[in-house]
Amino acid sequence: MSVLIYLIPAALLLGGASLAAFMWAMASGQYEDLDGAGERILFDDSDPLTLEHHDPGR
Numbered sequence: 001m002s003v004l005i006y007l008i009p010a011a012l013l014l015g016g017a018s019l020a021a022f023m024w025a026m027a028s029g030q031y032e033d034l035d036g037a038g039e040r041i042l043f044d045d046s047d048p049l050t051l052e053h054h055d056p057g058r
Contacts, residue, residue, distance in 0.1 A: 025031065
């Protein structure tokens with residue numbers, strides 16, 4: 001039973017840290033665009049990539 005003296009504050013501290021991290025994520029806009037990253041890969045880029053030719057003789 002004496003171990004509860006250490007476990008209860010540790011659980012409260014971890015819970016508070018988790019709540020603080022969640023609140024920070026909400027305030028900083030981490031959950032604003034949930035679908036954008038998943039759909040961004042489906043769209044073509046407006047500028048095609050150009051590859052530079054490498055001269056192996058140099």
